[in-house]
Amino acid sequence: MTCCPAPVASDNEPPRLEAEEAKRWLSYAGPGLSRIELIVPGVNCAACIRNIETAMQAIAGVVSARVNLTARRVTVTWRDGEVEPQTFIERLAGLGYPARPFDPRESGFLQDDREGRALLRALAVAGFAASNVMLLSVSVWSGAEAATRDLFHWLSALIALPAVIYAGRPFFTSAMAALRHGRVNMDVPISLGVLLTSLMSLYETINGERHAFFDAAVTLLFFLLVGRYLDHLMRARARGAISRLMTLTPAAATRVEADGTHRRIQATALRAGMMMAVAVGERFAADGKIVQGASDVDRSIMTGESAPEAVARGNPVQAGMLNLTGPLLVTVTATGNDTFLADLIRLMAATEQNQSAYVRIADRLARFYSPAVHVLAASTLAGWLMLGQSWHDALMAAIAVLIITCPCALGLAVPAVQIVASGMLFRRGIMIKSGAALEKLAEVDTVVFDKTGTLTLGAPEMRELPRAPATILSLAHGLARESRHPLSKALSAGLHKLGIGATALDRVAEHPGQGLEGEWKGEALRLGSRAWCGVPARDHDDGRLEIALCRQSDSPVFFHFEDRLRPQARATVAELRVQGLAVELLSGDREVAVRRVARETGIETYHAGLSPQAKLDRVEELRKMGRKVLMVGDGINDAPALAAGYASMAPATASDIGRTAANIVFMGESLDAVTFARVIARKARSIAQQNFVVAIFYNLLAVPIAMTGLVTPLVAAVAMSSSSLVVIANALRLGMSFSEPKPVDASAPLITMPRLDTPQGRAA
Amino acid sequence: MSGLIFLIPLALLLGAIWLVAFLWSLRAGQYDDLDGAAWRILDEDQDRTKG
Numbered sequence: 001m002t003c004c005p006a007p008v009a010s011d012n013e014p015p016r017l018e019a020e021e022a023k024r025w026l027s028y029a030g031p032g033l034s035r036i037e038l039i040v041p042g043v044n045c046a047a048c049i050r051n052i053e054t055a056m057q058a059i060a061g062v063v064s065a066r067v068n069l070t071a072r073r074v075t076v077t078w079r080d081g082e083v084e085p086q087t088f089i090e091r092l093a094g095l096g097y098p099a100r101p102f103d104p105r106e107s108g109f110l111q112d113d114r115e116g117r118a119l120l121r122a123l124a125v126a127g128f129a130a131s132n133v134m135l136l137s138v139s140v141w142s143g144a145e146a147a148t149r150d151l152f153h154w155l156s157a158l159i160a161l162p163a164v165i166y167a168g169r170p171f172f173t174s175a176m177a178a179l180r181h182g183r184v185n186m187d188v189p190i191s192l193g194v195l196l197t198s199l200m201s202l203y204e205t206i207n208g209e210r211h212a213f214f215d216a217a218v219t220l221l222f223f224l225l226v227g228r229y230l231d232h233l234m235r236a237r238a239r240g241a242i243s244r245l246m247t248l249t250p251a252a253a254t255r256v257e258a259d260g261t262h263r264r265i266q267a268t269a270l271r272a273g274m275m276m277a278v279a280v281g282e283r284f285a286a287d288g289k290i291v292q293g294a295s296d297v298d299r300s301i302m303t304g305e306s307a308p309e310a311v312a313r314g315n316p317v318q319a320g321m322l323n324l325t326g327p328l329l330v331t332v333t334a335t336g337n338d339t340f341l342a343d344l345i346r347l348m349a350a351t352e353q354n355q356s357a358y359v360r361i362a363d364r365l366a367r368f369y370s371p372a373v374h375v376l377a378a379s380t381l382a383g384w385l386m387l388g389q390s391w392h393d394a395l396m397a398a399i400a401v402l403i404i405t406c407p408c409a410l411g412l413a414v415p416a417v418q419i420v421a422s423g424m425l426f427r428r429g430i431m432i433k434s435g436a437a438l439e440k441l442a443e444v445d446t447v448v449f450d451k452t453g454t455l456t457l458g459a460p461e462m463r464e465l466p467r468a469p470a471t472i473l474s475l476a477h478g479l480a481r482e483s484r485h486p487l488s489k490a491l492s493a494g495l496h497k498l499g500i501g502a503t504a505l506d507r508v509a510e511h512p513g514q515g516l517e518g519e520w521k522g523e524a525l526r527l528g529s530r531a532w533c534g535v536p537a538r539d540h541d542d543g544r545l546e547i548a549l550c551r552q553s554d555s556p557v558f559f560h561f562e563d564r565l566r567p568q569a570r571a572t573v574a575e576l577r578v579q580g581l582a583v584e585l586l587s588g589d590r591e592v593a594v595r596r597v598a599r600e601t602g603i604e605t606y607h608a609g610l611s612p613q614a615k616l617d618r619v620e621e622l623r624k625m626g627r628k629v630l631m632v633g634d635g636i637n638d639a640p641a642l643a644a645g646y647a648s649m650a651p652a653t654a655s656d657i658g659r660t661a662a663n664i665v666f667m668g669e670s671l672d673a674v675t676f677a678r679v680i681a682r683k684a685r686s687i688a689q690q691n692f693v694v695a696i697f698y699n700l701l702a703v704p705i706a707m708t709g710l711v712t713p714l715v716a717a718v719a720m721s722s723s724s725l726v727v728i729a730n731a732l733r734l735g736m737s738f739s740e741p742k743p744v745d746a747s748a749p750l751i752t753m754p755r756l757d758t759p760q761g762r763a764a
Numbered sequence: 765m766s767g768l769i770f771l772i773p774l775a776l777l778l779g780a781i782w783l784v785a786f787l788w789s790l791r792a793g794q795y796d797d798l799d800g801a802a803w804r805i806l807d808e809d810q811d812r813t814k815g
Contacts, residue, residue, distance in 0.1 A: 045803065046803035046804070049800060049804065068796060068800060069799040071796075120790060121790065124787060128779050128780070128782065128783040132775065135775060148768075155772065
């Protein structure tokens with residue numbers, strides 16, 4: 001593991017914690033003490049723990065500071081009034097660790113945590129019971145007789161019955177919930193099997209009979225809880241990793257009062273008709289109309305359009321857009337529920353309701369399995385009665401059938417495979433939010449890509465240098481470095497990379513929405529759009545972005561920029577097509593820009609200029625055609641389509657809402673995460689199916705033995721344990737059948753700051 | 765046979781002690797940060813982290 005991150009190049013301001021707003025993050029930690037939890041994505045080694053804890057404890061008023069490396073969080077406790085939480089964030093930022101406050105109540109964390117602990121406690125109880133009951137059972141099997149055997153059975157009952165009641169709850173509640181909805185899941189036969197086994201064993205113990213199956217009941221629960229806990233761990237891990245990407249949404253805005261004073265208020269307190277000031281690098285907190293100033297706005301995350309748009313007095317702006325070059329004064333026209341963003345969220349919610357509930361593979365099997373098992377048990381009972389046996393013996397045989405078919409191996413068949421698969425994907429920086437997502441990914445037959453930020457990296461880059469003397473280029477560099485416009489930044493970064501220095505100019509001024517102006521040796525120079533330079537517009541638009549540098553004495557020089565494709569974009573598309581999947585490109589950008597990317601990646605079907613609704617409609621249309629669509633997108637405008645997809649993926653750089661909508665999130669730049677995830681998902685599915693075959697084959701052998709009444713507790717224990725072990729061993733094969741991919745340095749991508757909330761994230 | 769009279773309760777007691785110890789350590793948060801614990805053991809300056 002590499003050690004501490006290179007401090008994140010931070011032209012990102014650390015998030016401001018306004019005193020009012022800070023309250024919701026704090027918790028009570030004793031008399032006069034407060035506590036706050038901060039997410040620090042950059043913590044990844046021992047030295048980080050040391051640096052952070054030492055630095056935090058050096059702050060006056062801090063009582064304790066503790067780093068949680070697993071969750072990448074820092075918990076700080078301090079004496080009220082002696083220090084403000086904002087200090088912690090600033091100190092951490094100073095050390096090179098961007099941090100943000102974390103509320104454990106958000107996004108179901110607390111619930112996750114509680115569920116995990118409950119499962120672990122149940123697992124511990126089941127483990128305790130299983131080992132002790134097994135100890136007693138082995139004594140019985142090795143020949144304990146009469147009073148000793150009865151004593152051992154009673155002791156077993158004493159341990160096993162409370163353990164079953166306690167540790168079996170996760171299964172009982174799930175089974176009850178399924179039955180109440182008129183469905184059958186795997187937990188129904190499990191619960192029935194465990195409960196009947198315990199009751200029958202108790203009956204036998206009371207009557208001093210030879211066979212009691214307490215060990216079977218508790219070991220069964222133990223194995224199943226292992227599977228259940230693994231499943232939980234997988235989801236919690238993905239959720240934790242994704243939450244670290246989440247950032248503070250622009251919660252504050254600057255209101256301009258009637259008397260002209262500026263005041264920071266919460267975005268939720270904005271009302272239509274209010275005036276707000278939006279600084280350079282800030283996002284609009286509400287929809288509005290510009291009343292003063294001119295600027296360029298980046299709306300790519302909203303619309304997928306790659307070129308920034310010049311805006312001036314009278315133009316409408318939408319919440320979520322990024323103000324790039326000039327301060328603006330805006331009257332608010334819509335807030336909260338009326339904004340464009342809120343419309344999208346409603347669209348998403350509606351889509352999710354339309355989606356029919358997906359039935360997991362194991363539950364699909366349970367639909368056939370449970371009735372079959374119950375019919376077998378019933379016919380055993382009937383058969384024994386018809387042969388003239390006593391009710392007691394007939395019932396015993398029937399219950400033995402239920403015990404032996406209790407789907408221990410089936411309960412492990414899927415979670416065991418999925419935890420191995422998700423672990424492999426996790427090491428590659430791909431996070432699966434649920435087991436269902438993995439199952440669905442294996443079934444997709446159509447892949448729909450978004451353009452900006454998904455097929456491309458979402459930031460313009462200079463590809464080739466125009467033919468011009470070096471002095472001119474270094475003048476361009478000198479002008480460009482003065483601006484935060486994405487194209488200026490791309491130009492200055494591109495020139496810097498080629499080793500071209502910057503010449504300082506005099507009287508440099510930026511004219512928002514138009515370009516830059518400066519003077520060199522008395523000659524005026526301009527850098528910006530064609531219109532700014534007074535050059536006629538292009539007659540042929542090839543979809544590339546350009547800026548021009550012009551001097552009075554010479555013809556203008558044009559610099560061209562492209563949004564570079566993600567590494568492996570072309571190879572990924574080709575690979576998907578080889579595997580027989582249909583590939584489509586849906587974008588909100590201009591036709592020329594989309595056509596260009598479609599051609600470069602080899603995608604034949606593309607649609608340009610789509611609204612979020614139109615993207616959603618296309619995905620729905622494909623779904624109605626019976627296709628299973630994997631939607632890959634990142635922007636706010638992709639969110640409804642992501643929610644509508646059969647499966648969905650988003651890069652870690654996506655907008656918060658995009659990552660929330662997607663059920664798989666991948667780190668790093670390379671697009672081959674899509675093919676890799678799909679290959680693993682398919683492999684996992686086939687191994688899960690093999691596991692089912694193993695489990696069912698075992699039943700085929702064991703059921704006849706049970707029906708003839710020959711099952712002793714020893715036979716049941718051996719059969720169950722061995723089938724479970726076979727299933728687990730088979731699952732581990734998944735890890736071996738792939739040469740371990742070179743792990744993406746898990747720490748590095750985690751600190752790339754997402755776009756929505758770092759004002760310069762997009763342009764940087 | 766008579767040995768069982770105290771051997772069995774002893775076995776159960778040991779198991780119960782383990783169970784209680786585990787539940788206590790779970791509640792005390794000892795499983796909250798397994799990665800961090802692995803690194804902290806290498807840290808010589810123990811006094812720092814009383815939190």
